Amino acid sequence: MAMDDFFSQVYKVVVKIPCGRVTTYGAIASCLGSPGAARMVGWAMNASHTSSRYVPAHRVVNRNGLLTGKHHFDTPVAMQELLENEGIVVVNGQIANFKDCFWDPSSELSDK
DNA sequence: TAGCTGACGCCCT
DNA sequence: CAGGGCGCCAGCT
Numbered sequence: 001m002a003m004d005d006f007f008s009q010v011y012k013v014v015v016k017i018p019c020g021r022v023t024t025y026g027a028i029a030s031c032l033g034s035p036g037a038a039r040m041v042g043w044a045m046n047a048s049h050t051s052s053r054y055v056p057a058h059r060v061v062n063r064n065g066l067l068t069g070k071h072h073f074d075t076p077v078a079m080q081e082l083l084e085n086e087g088i089v090v091v092n093g094q095i096a097n098f099k100d101c102f103w104d105p106s107s108e109l110s111d112k
Numbered sequence: 113t114a115g116c117t118g119a120c121g122c123c124c125t
Numbered sequence: 126c127a128g129g130g131c132g133c134c135a136g137c138t
Contacts, residue, residue, distance in 0.1 A: 006134070025120050029133080035121075036133040042119035043135065062120060069119030117137085125129080 006032065010044040011051050013105045017059045020087045021103035022095060024063045031106040045069060058082040065098030 009032050017023055025038040034040070041060070048055035058079040062068045070079040070093060080090045089096040 026122085029120080034133055036131095037135095038120035038122095038133075039118055040120090040134050043117095045119055047136085057119080060119080063122095067119090072119055115138090118135095121132090123129105123131085125127105 006037075006040060007044040007047055007051070010041050011048065011053055011055050013109065014045075014048075014055050014057065014060055015053060016105070016109060017056060017103055021101050022059045022061055022065075022083070022088060022098070023103045023105060024061060026063055027104055027106060028060070031109065042069060046072060056082075059086075059103075061095060061098075065095040065102075067093045067095075 010028055013028050013031060014023070025041040026035060028041045029035055029037040045055070045057040045060060048057050057069060058067075058073070060069070067079045067083070067090070070076050073079050080093060083090050083095070088101050095101065
């Protein structure tokens with residue numbers, strides 16, 4: 001894993017997100033050491049398709065629990081469908097039990 | 113080569 | 126309580 005790129009850092013965290021759980025851009029950025037680099041996390045997601053590894057970008061939402069990047073998927077509903085498929089309740093493009101299914105990498109990942 | 117944008121977040125007014 | 130502005134790093138034009 002010589003990929004020390006910022007992108008790969010994000011990929012590793014996102015891929016480790018448990019099924020039925022979601023995380024936020026800020027949480028990942030903060031876990032990487034740059035809380036203000038949340039934008040960059042989104043940018044990494046955009047490049048996620050360039051990664052040899054599958055990156056469940058649908059599990060990554062903004063701090064409001066809103067599916068901001070749904071429009072970047074093959075279909076604007078793909079993200080919601082995937083989340084609902086994992087048992088996550090999505091209403092109006094927003095996660096209903098967001099705090100309930102929220103997964104903090106800087107806490108859960110750090111503890112592991 | 114330099115500048116701008118980009119799937120965001122937090123602080124200040 | 127609400128709105129606006131600034132900060133982060135990297136890729137693309």
